[in-house]
Amino acid sequence: xxxxxxxxxxxxxxxxxxxxxxxxxxxxxxxxxxxxxxxxxxxxxxxxxxxxxxxxxxxxxxxxxxxxxxxxxxxxxxxxxxxxxxxxxxxxxxxxxxxxxxxxxxxxxxxxxxxxxxxxxxxxxxxxxxxxxxxxxxxxxxxxxxxxxxxxxxxxxxxxxxxxxxxxxxxxxxxxxxxxxxxxxxxxxxxxxxxxxxxxxxxxxxxxxxxxxxxxxxxxxxxxxxxxxxxxxxxxxxxxxxxxxxxxxxxxxxxxxxxxxxxxxxxxxxxxxxxxxxxxxxxxxxxxxxxxxxxxxxxxxxxxxxxxxxxxxxxxxxxxxxxxxxxxxxxxxxxxxxxxxxxxxxxxxxxxxxxxxxxxxxxxxxxxxxxxxxxxxxxxxx
Amino acid sequence: xxxxxxxxxxxxxxxxxxxxxxxxxxxxxxxxxxxxxxxxxxxxxxxxxxxxxxxxxxxxxxxxxxxxxxxxxxxxxxxxxxxxxxxxxxxxxxxxxxxxxxxxxxxxxxxxxxxxxxxxxxxxxxxxxxxxxxxxxxxxxxxxxxxxxxxxxxxxxxxxxxxxxxxxxxxxxxxxxxxxxxxxxxxxxxxxxxxxxxxxxxxxxxxxxxxxxxxxxxxxxxxxxxxxxxxxxxxxxxxxxxxxxxxxxxxxxxxxxxxxxxxxxxxxxxxxxxxxxxxxxxxxxxxxxxxxxxxxxxxxxxxxxxxxxxxxx
Numbered sequence: 176x177x178x179x180x181x182x183x184x185x186x187x188x189x190x191x192x193x194x195x196x197x198x199x200x201x202x203x204x205x206x207x208x209x210x211x212x213x214x215x216x217x218x219x220x221x222x223x224x225x226x227x228x229x230x231x232x233x234x235x236x237x238x239x240x241x242x243x244x245x246x247x248x249x250x251x252x253x254x255x256x257x258x259x260x261x262x263x264x265x266x267x268x269x270x271x272x273x274x275x276x277x278x279x280x281x282x283x284x285x286x287x288x289x290x291x292x293x294x295x296x297x298x299x300x301x302x303x304x305x306x307x308x309x310x311x312x313x314x315x316x317x318x319x320x321x322x323x324x325x326x327x328x329x330x331x332x333x334x335x336x337x338x339x340x341x342x343x344x345x346x347x348x349x350x351x352x353x354x355x356x357x358x359x360x361x362x363x364x365x366x367x368x369x370x371x372x373x374x375x376x377x378x379x380x381x382x383x384x385x386x387x388x389x390x391x392x393x394x395x396x397x398x399x400x401x402x403x404x405x406x407x408x409x410x411x412x413x414x415x416x417x418x419x420x421x422x423x424x425x426x427x428x429x430x431x432x433x434x435x436x437x438x439x440x441x442x443x444x445x446x447x448x449x450x451x452x453x454x455x456x457x458x459x460x461x462x463x464x465x466x467x468x469x470x471x472x473x474x475x476x477x478x479x480x481x482x483x484x485x486x487x488x489x490x491x492x493x494x495x496x497x498x499x500x501x502x503x504x505x506x507x508x509x510x511x512x513x514x515x516x517x518x519x520x521x522x523x524x525x526x527x528x529x530x531x532x533x534x535x536x537x538x539x540x541x542x543x544x545x546x547x548x549x550x551x552x553x554x555x556x557x
Numbered sequence: 558x559x560x561x562x563x564x565x566x567x568x569x570x571x572x573x574x575x576x577x578x579x580x581x582x583x584x585x586x587x588x589x590x591x592x593x594x595x596x597x598x599x600x601x602x603x604x605x606x607x608x609x610x611x612x613x614x615x616x617x618x619x620x621x622x623x624x625x626x627x628x629x630x631x632x633x634x635x636x637x638x639x640x641x642x643x644x645x646x647x648x649x650x651x652x653x654x655x656x657x658x659x660x661x662x663x664x665x666x667x668x669x670x671x672x673x674x675x676x677x678x679x680x681x682x683x684x685x686x687x688x689x690x691x692x693x694x695x696x697x698x699x700x701x702x703x704x705x706x707x708x709x710x711x712x713x714x715x716x717x718x719x720x721x722x723x724x725x726x727x728x729x730x731x732x733x734x735x736x737x738x739x740x741x742x743x744x745x746x747x748x749x750x751x752x753x754x755x756x757x758x759x760x761x762x763x764x765x766x767x768x769x770x771x772x773x774x775x776x777x778x779x780x781x782x783x784x785x786x787x788x789x790x791x792x793x794x795x796x797x798x799x800x801x802x803x804x805x806x807x808x809x810x811x812x813x814x815x816x817x818x819x820x821x822x823x824x825x826x827x828x829x830x831x832x833x834x835x836x837x838x839x840x841x842x843x844x845x846x847x848x849x850x851x852x853x854x855x856x857x858x859x860x861x862x863x864x865x866x867x868x869x870x
Contacts (some may be wrong), residue, residue: 310695438714441706445692445755451658452689453762454682454710499696502717 185541213438215503222510226244226290229499229517233286236521239277245270273538280415281477288414289520289534290513291422292479297493297512298430299468301505302487307369307465311488314472317376320481321383322353323473327406327480328390331399341475342406350473353379358465367461408533409482411520418478425474429467436464437502444499480537484542485512492545497551500529508541562863608669609634609797610655610766615664617654624650626821632799632814634669634765635793637785639812639829640801643842647821648689648801653770655799656687668766668797682710685766686759690774691753694743700754701739704730707761729760732790734783748775756787767791769800773807784810809833809857817841833857839864 196522215530235246246307249270251257257267269275299314307316315321327350330341361367363374391403405412439460451457490504497503516534519541523534560651610632617625624647628633632638642648654661670854673681686707694703707729715742718726730736735753738746740823752772759767769788773781785807788798792813802808808815809829817837825837838846838859845862 215705250746305696308695435715438709438716439711442709443759444694444696444698444703446694446789448653448658448687448689449706451654451678451684452682452687453706454679456678494697499694499701500702 178493215497215507218497218503218507219510222421222507222514226510226514227523229514230236230286230290231265233284233289233517233521236525237277237282238525238547239274240279242275245274246278249275250283253279280457284416284419285414285520285524286517287409288411288418288422288478289516291419291426292411292475292482293485293516293519294490294509294513295422295426295430295471295475296482296486297489297508298426298433298505298517299472300512301490301494301501301508302433302436302440302464302468303486304490305443305501306461307373308443308446309369309373310491311487312373313483314468314475315481315483315486317357317469318353318379318383319350319469319472320476321380321387322356323347323406323476324387324481325349325383325390328387328403331403331406332390333392334399346480347473349383350476351469353383353467353471354466360460367458372465376463405533406480407535408482409535410523410533410535411479411482411516411540412524412531414478422475422478425439425471426509429471429474433464433467433471434505434509436460436507437462437500440501440505480533480535482538483514484535484538484546485516488538488542488546489515560776561678609636609807610799612651612655613665613667615651615661615666617650617661624821625654628664628818628821629823630799630816630826632797632816634797635792635795636799636813637798637811638789639815640799640810640818641805641808641815642801642818642824646819649770650821651818652687652770652799652801656685656768657681658687672766679710682762684764685768686762686764686865688755688767688769688772690757690770696743698738698743700735700741700743700746701726701730703743703754704735704739704757704761707758710762725763726761729757730754732760733757733787749777749780752776752780752784756784760791764796767799768799769798771801771803772773773802773804775833775870781807805833805838805859809859810851810854830857 234250235241235243248267251260251267252269252275260267270278293299296314300312303312303316304316306312309316317510323346324530326345329349330345357372357376358367361371364371364375386405391400411418426483439455442450442455443460447457450460450470475542489507493508494504495510516538519537520534523532523537526532527536571737575657610629610630612628615625615628615630616623618841628647628651630640630651639832640651650659653659654664657666660674668684671684673685676684676849684762704726708718708725710723712719727739730739733753733756735750735757738750738754741750743751743754752775754830756769756772759769762813767788772784772788778783781804788800789811797841800812802812812829814827815829815832817824817832819841824841825832833846834857837847838844842861843864845864847860847862849860850856850857851858
């Protein structure tokens with residue numbers, strides 16, 4: 176049954192190939208290139224340290240002249256560190272309510288919200304880019320930000336005291352409706368392929384964007400205009416502990432869930448049929464991840480508006496450094512995204528203090544040149 | 558080197574019936590093996606049903622058009638089976654149907670006695686691997702990491718790669734002749750190198766059934782022979798290999814069995830020498846075909862001529 180190969184060219188080629196295949200010791204792989212075991216843990220710890228330092232710095236930095244000691248006293252009071260410190264003979268004296276409020280009611284929730292939003296957006300960006308195999312994908316791909324904007328703008332225009340309280344709900348609702356419309360449209364076109372998903376999202380995005388522009392053009396004036404613009408550009412300026420709770424819970428729950436999908440996303444490296452031959456239920460994975468991304472993004476957008484570029488740039492930057500292995504890429508992107516947005520927000524409120532920029536302007540102003548640089552650096556590959 | 562002189566009459570076209578008779582006489586008699594089944598419907602009976610792959614009545618259609626129409630196919634364990642057919646005959650679709658990527662609308666796919674289409678996805682991914690054409694990525698990923706993807710079905714989804722996984726990937730790379738590429742970025746590879754990496758990724762899945770869609774496309778002749786030799790050594794280890802091939806001569810030189818499909822139906826199946834004969838190839842591809850013996854191996858060598866020059870017999 177087996178054909179004799181004999182001393183044909185085929186047989187010789189085979190014999191040669193066997194010697195090259197087996198008889199050679201490969202040089203050890205450079206650390207970080209592939210198998211480095213300690214590298215990822217070190218990188219994770221380092222970025223975690225950077226995030227903690229960034230959060231502390233963000234609470235320290237600001238136009239109001241608060242000393243590090245005062246900030247420390249405020250944090251110690253609220254974190255009940257006095258229970259530990261008092262017995263050690265280190266009494267903690269509470270700050271005056273106004274100065275304490277600046278630390279605990281303004282800067283701390285703001286920094287934490289920025290961190291949660293940055294982490295969540297970066298994770299969503301990684302997932303969307305991998306899932307659609309599209310380097311330009313971001314968390315807002317399926318019309319989420321436009322849908323949320325439409326919800327928010329409608330509420331802001333309607334005005335009234337209840338408006339601000341309703342805003343997050345309206346934004347979340349708008350995002351979910353836009354997602355449903357985009358996925359419904361993609362599904363109506365046939366099997367939900369990446370291209371169809373992207374195009375359907377684009378259609379819904381444009382429709383919502385037109386509606387937002389129309390509402391602004393028609394009816395927004397004065398303060399409402401600034402409010403709307405600030406929301407559209409994205410801002411964590413009005414973050415409260417409620418924002419921290421919403422964004423933190425969403426990022427911890429959904430973001431962690433997404434971060435656990437590393438192997439699943441890895442399986443999609445060479446496309447869908449490759450993923451299928453690796454045992455993935457392609458359609459189910461896609462729907463599950465898309466919906467998780469949408470819910471997380473919706474929750475983040477409801478608190479911070481649509482902050483651009485974090486979900487687009489951060490994944491690319493981190494991927495450039497650590498490669499495309501998702502088990503590493505996802506958590507490191509989350510940590511990097513958190514630190515990035517904490518610093519972007521700190522810049523936004525200090526550069527032109529006391530005037531404050533929407534943080535979306537800062538992320539775009541920093542992000543666009545970085546993106547251009549990455550494109551230029553990756554030109555050989557393109 | 559060879560004691561058989563090249564049979565010049567079959568090169569310079571003689572009267573066809575004589576030709577045919579001579580080629581029949583030359584063929585070693587294989588009493589135990591029945592002739593090729595030249596109509597669709599009957600699986601190759603030389604194949605034991607319980608070892609290896611058997612596809613029965615596999616049909617798959619899209620937009621009301623039947624791409625696979627009741628395909629019966631058998632690929633015995635420990636052998637290389639070639640899947641041949643003109644462009645658009647359904648070779649790729651059949652491989653994808655067997656792999657469960659596009660489950661057939663109708664039919665059964667049995668491997669080693671198990672119904673593959675009823676097997677769980679991950680269990681199936683531990684049993685079979687598919688090397689597809691033109692799988693590519695824009696992501697920055699090293700060859701070694703790409704090959705490690707083949708271990709995904711073998712480990713818990715939350716787990717990372719173990720040392721054993723890394724060793725399996727190293728062995729797969731070595732076996733596919735791609736060991737020296739391990740640290741390269743996928744994006745920097747040539748087409749032939751990439752093809753070897755895809756083969757290594759499939760081998761890292763440690764499949765018992767290996768499906769390949771045109772694994773020698775874009776490869777130079779040495780690389781083609783190397784790939785086929787890798788498949789032969791896999792088959793010698795007991796792996797069932799089913800490869801869709803364009804090059805009939807490559808199939809003639811290296812396959813134990815071939816299955817010829819056209820327009821979604823099996824035209825002929827059986828031992829290579831019995832299927833790659835002018836009577837079967839000419840109508841299937843619409844060309845003239847002459848079969849010569851290889852001067853050294855004695856295996857069939859096919860030459861082709863435009864259909865118009867064939868005298869109507």
